Amino acid sequence: MTQKSVSDLRVKILSALSDPTRLELLDFLSAGERCVCEILPAFQRSQSTISKHLNILYEADILERKIDGKRTVYRIKDPQVFDLIRMIDSIALKQISQLAEAGRILEISLNNGR
Amino acid sequence: MTQKSVSDLRVKILSALSDPTRLELLDFLSAGERCVCEILPAFQRSQSTISKHLNILYEADILERKIDGKRTVYRIKDPQVFDLIRMIDSIALKQISQLAEAGRILEISLNNGR
DNA sequence: TCTAATAATCGTTTTATGGCGATAAGTTTA
DNA sequence: TAAACTTATCGCCATAAAACGATTATTAGA
Numbered sequence: 607m608t609q610k611s612v613s614d615l616r617v618k619i620l621s622a623l624s625d626p627t628r629l630e631l632l633d634f635l636s637a638g639e640r641c642v643c644e645i646l647p648a649f650q651r652s653q654s655t656i657s658k659h660l661n662i663l664y665e666a667d668i669l670e671r672k673i674d675g676k677r678t679v680y681r682i683k684d685p686q687v688f689d690l691i692r693m694i695d696s697i698a699l700k701q702i703s704q705l706a707e708a709g710r711i712l713e714i715s716l717n718n719g720r
Numbered sequence: 721m722t723q724k725s726v727s728d729l730r731v732k733i734l735s736a737l738s739d740p741t742r743l744e745l746l747d748f749l750s751a752g753e754r755c756v757c758e759i760l761p762a763f764q765r766s767q768s769t770i771s772k773h774l775n776i777l778y779e780a781d782i783l784e785r786k787i788d789g790k791r792t793v794y795r796i797k798d799p800q801v802f803d804l805i806r807m808i809d810s811i812a813l814k815q816i817s818q819l820a821e822a823g824r825i826l827e828i829s830l831n832n833g834r
Numbered sequence: 835t836c837t838a839a840t841a842a843t844c845g846t847t848t849t850a851t852g853g854c855g856a857t858a859a860g861t862t863t864a
Numbered sequence: 865t866a867a868a869c870t871t872a873t874c875g876c877c878a879t880a881a882a883a884c885g886a887t888t889a890t891t892a893g894a
Binding site: 610615617619620624629684694702 | 726729740
C-alpha cells in the first residue's frame with residue numbers, strides 16, 4: 607500500500623498549480639467542463655503538451671475526467687482550488703502594492719535630493 | 721523597468737511553496753524569527769542547500785531577513801501564507817478521506833464477492 | 835591582527851520539468 | 865472494414881531545479 611501523507615499531497619497540489627499554463631487551464635475550465643478538443647484551440651501548445659498538463663492536474667486530484675465516446679471531458683473536481691488561487695492573488699497584490707509604495711518613497715527622496 | 725504581473729507573482733509564490741523542505745522551513749519559522757545558525761541544526765541538509773532554500777522564499781517575498789552582526793535572521797513576512805497552507809491541507813485532507821471512502825466501498829464489494 | 839564563526843555564492847553533478855513530433859489506441863462514421 | 869477523429873503515451877532534447885562541497889566575504893572575539 608502506498609501511504610499518502612498530507613505533506614506529500616500538499617507538495618503535489620502546489621507543484622501542479624505552479625505552472626502558468628496549468629493555471630490558465632483551470633481558469634478556462636472554471637466556466638464548466640470541456641473536452642480536450644475544445645481546450646486545444648484556446649491554447650498555443652501542442653496536443654501532447656496540453657494532454658500532459660491536464661494529466662498532471664488530474665493526478666493531483668484537481669481535475670476529474672470522463673470518457674464520452676471518442677472524447678475526454680475534463681472538469682474541476684474541487685472548486686476550493688479557486689479560493690486558493692484567490693488567496694494567492696491577494697498575497698501577490700499586497701506584494702505589488704508594497705513595491706509601488708517603495709517606489710513612491712524612492713521617488714520622493716529623489717525629488718528631495720534635486 | 722521589470723514589470724511584474726499578478727500571474728507572474730502567483731507562479732513565483734506557488735513555486736516557492738512547492739517543495740517539502742521549504743514548507744518545513746515555513747513551519748519552523750512559524751514559531752518566530754530565527755537566524756540561519758538556529759535553522760541549520762533542525763534540518764538534515766547542507767548549509768548551502770538551506771541557504772538557497774531560504775533565498776528562494778526571500779525572493780518570493782514570503783520571508784524577510786535582517787543582518788544582525790555576523791548572523792542573518794529570517795522571519796515570515798506575511799502570515800497569510802499560513803492561511804494558504806491551511807487551505808491546501810483542507811483540500812488534501814478531503815482527497816485522503818475520499819480515498820479512504822473509496823477503499824471502504826472496494827472492501828465491501830470484495831466482501832460481497834467472497 | 836589572527837582566528838573562529840556565520841552565511842552567501844560558485845562550480846559541478848544529478849534529477850525533474852516542459853516542450854515537441856511521432857506513434858499508438860480507442861471510437862465513430864462512411 | 866477503412867478512414868477520420870480524438871486523446872494518451874513514447875522518445876527525445878533543452879532548460880531548470882536540487883543537492884553537495886569548496887570558496888569567499890564579513891563580523892566578533894581573543
